[in-house]
Amino acid sequence: MTYRLKKLYKVIAVLGVLIASPSSAHxxxxxxxxxxxxxxxxxxxxxxxxxxxxxxxxxxxxxxxxxxxxxxxxxxxxxxxxxxxxxxxxxxxxxxxxxxxxxxxxxxxxxxxxxxxxxxxxxxxxxxxxxxxxxxxxxxxxxxxxxxxxxxxxxxxxxxxxxxxxxxxxxxxxxxxxxxxxxxxxxxxWQKQGAMLNGQKFVVYHNAWAYLLQWLNMDAAASLEPKPGIPPSAAHLEKLLTTLKGQNVRAIIVTPYENRKAAEWLSTRLNIPILDLPFTVGGNTEATNLTRLFDVTLGTLTAQKVHKNE
Ligand SMILES: [Zn+2]
The missing domain is CATH 3.40.50.1980 (Nitrogenase molybdenum iron protein domain)
Structure with missing residues (x-):
């Protein structure tokens, strides 16, 4: 048997094993x-x-x-x-x-x-x-x-x-x-960049931001939801308006999928901005991968000047 033929037989044998046990290699x-x-x-x-x-x-x-x-x-x-x-x-x-x-x-x-x-x-x-x-x-x-x-x-x-x-x-x-x-x-x-956020107050829609806030030692002043998963109510928003007035809240953070109505209502009355953060990969055109997600999040959070309420 020639070397070539031997090699061919070997290839066929290996193929046979692979076909017989398809789970052996992904x-x-x-x-x-x-x-x-x-x-x-x-x-x-x-x-x-x-x-x-x-x-x-x-x-x-x-x-x-x-x-x-x-x-x-x-x-x-x-x-x-x-x-x-x-x-x-x-x-x-x-x-x-x-x-x-x-x-x-x-x-x-x-x-x-x-x-x-x-x-x-x-x-x-x-x-x-x-x-x-x-x-x-x-x-x-x-x-x-x-x-x-x-x-x-x-x-x-x-x-x-x-x-x-x-x-x-x-x-x-x-x-x-x-x-x-x-x-x-x-x-x-990111931590260097986010150091300026230490102790700054933010309003969130849902506590989907808890880990970001904890990591950068940001302060969660309030949620627009009265309870997790319960949509914002007029009564809850009125209460937030009263308690948050004069509290130096820096911004209201919302995800791409949340209804902005409640955020807009509070934003106008407290004169604080709404920050649209991507929340996850693909949340806006710039957040194309995990690194960009954090780049964009930190960039958006820190771009804005510290807000002082009267
Ligand atoms: Zn949740």
Missing amino acids: ATVNIFACTPEWAALAEDIGGAHVKVKAATTAQQDVHHIRAKPSLLAAMRQADLVFCTGASLEIGWLPILVKKAGGPNVQPETEGWLMAADYVEKIGMMEHADRSMGHVHPEGNPHIHLNPHNILTIAEVLSTRLALIDPDHRADYQANFARFSDAWDKNIVT
């Missing part, structure tokens, strides 16, 4: 990411070995998503479900996983990664009932606007991808190392 890891920030992180850490489906856009309120057929189809393909957890997607993710998720992406499996499980959460509650509004008893799930949390989750994700797709372990580790180096430097820059 061509591509299909990642179902619930929100744009996790989709962006999955692209950064997964690189060429992953295909990412973002279930929502920055213009959608992730608390309220419909389990529509396109999401079921994406879930059917998933090798990894990468979401926030802590009940953020409780209204739709469990339905999708139950109806369309394979055995490898069920809760407690390798293919199930809930970011909020890996960071310290604000406002964990022992008791929560309906009278408190739409609260998250496992703590505030809006964890992604503290960049330290992003780094923690990036590392968890790289480890998880290496488990699911061991052939590319070295690549996932290298991608994380590169991400981590750049991110550490960015955090230093």
Whole structure:
């Protein structure tokens, strides 16, 4: 037998093994990411070995998503479900996983990664009932606007991808190392830039900003929602107007998907600006990736002069 022929036989034998056990090597890891920030992180850490489906856009309120057929189809393909957890997607993710998720992406499996499980959460509650509004008893799930949390989750994700797709372990580790180096430097820059926000008062619509505020030691003066998940009422806004007058509130922060009416009402009467922040990747045309998301957020928050109420 010639060398060439031997080599051909070997190739055929290898192909046979691959066909017989298709799970032994992943061509591509299909990642179902619930929100744009996790989709962006999955692209950064997964690189060429992953295909990412973002279930929502920055213009959608992730608390309220419909389990529509396109999401079921994406879930059917998933090798990894990468979401926030802590009940953020409780209204739709469990339905999708139950109806369309394979055995490898069920809760407690390798293919199930809930970011909020890996960071310290604000406002964990022992008791929560309906009278408190739409609260998250496992703590505030809006964890992604503290960049330290992003780094923690990036590392968890790289480890998880290496488990699911061991052939590319070295690549996932290298991608994380590169991400981590750049991110550490960015955090230093952002913290320097954000130092002027220390102690400054902000009004938010929903406490989706809690981790950003805590990270930069900003002061959450009030929420436009009377209770989490309950839309602003006239009575609540009147009360805010009275309590916030003369308090040197710097701005009202809103996400791309929140109704601006209440913010505008209060903004006019208190003579304070509304800051439209991207909230997540794709929230405006400049916030094209995770780094840009923080660049734009810090840039917008610090561009404005310190406001003094009369
Ligand atoms: Zn929420």
